Amino acid sequence: MAEQHVIMDEIAIRRALTRIAHEILERNKGIEDCMLVGIRRRGVFLAKRLAQRIEEIENASIPVGELDVTAYRDDLEESILKDESPPASGADGAYPPTRGKRIILIDDVLYTGRTIRAGMDALMDMGRPQSIQLAVLVDRGHRELPIRPDYVGKNVPTSKLEQIEVTLTEIDTKDQVVIFQGRG
Ligand SMILES: O=P(O)(O)OC[C@H]1O[C@H](OP(=O)(O)OP(=O)(O)O)[C@H](O)[C@@H]1O
Numbered sequence: 001m002a003e004q005h006v007i008m009d010e011i012a013i014r015r016a017l018t019r020i021a022h023e024i025l026e027r028n029k030g031i032e033d034c035m036l037v038g039i040r041r042r043g044v045f046l047a048k049r050l051a052q053r054i055e056e057i058e059n060a061s062i063p064v065g066e067l068d069v070t071a072y073r074d075d076l077e078e079s080i081l082k083d084e085s086p087p088a089s090g091a092d093g094a095y096p097p098t099r100g101k102r103i104i105l106i107d108d109v110l111y112t113g114r115t116i117r118a119g120m121d122a123l124m125d126m127g128r129p130q131s132i133q134l135a136v137l138v139d140r141g142h143r144e145l146p147i148r149p150d151y152v153g154k155n156v157p158t159s160k161l162e163q164i165e166v167t168l169t170e171i172d173t174k175d176q177v178v179i180f181q182g183r184g
């Protein structure tokens, strides 16, 4: 098995999310009209953790939505029909209203930017938001589209041969970010 290096442990992930929660509040001057939207799958858990921290800091709740970008990807042989799979849902399965919201889109890793492009298209199809901001736990560079994050847990310069893997306790054994040599 390829050698792995831990670049963020549980404590580092926790601190990064706490910092991002404060940055979101500072930039938006609170949470009015704000909504967190996590990209499935791990972005959703990060969004829920951020919502919890924001709630603790502000003593007010912020809506959380889930986004499945599969139908909007540009790397599928045959795109799944958009109306066959609903792109988004709230934490309780209901569609959250996105029109007019300041949306903070959340994902674990930002690489080429293609997932985020798909996410923005999905959001636009659901109703015109006031704005979209982007929060990621790790930015590893190598963008193929003009997309940049507003909030970053950790910038990790990488080669294209390396892989970043984020694991979260909600679905994995531990909270951790590792880097290893992949297939590029
Ligand atoms: O900027 P990009 O080049 O689009 O890469 C980033 C995406 O890649 C990963 O998802 P992946 O499709 O590998 O699936 P996973 O969530 O199951 O890991 C990651 O979770 C991001 O969503």
Ligand SMILES: O=c1cc[nH]c(=O)[nH]1
Residues within 6 Å of the ligand: 109, 111, 140, 162, 163, 164, 165, 166
């Ligand atoms: O290294 C990478 C690239 C894209 N997505 C990941 O999760 N890791």
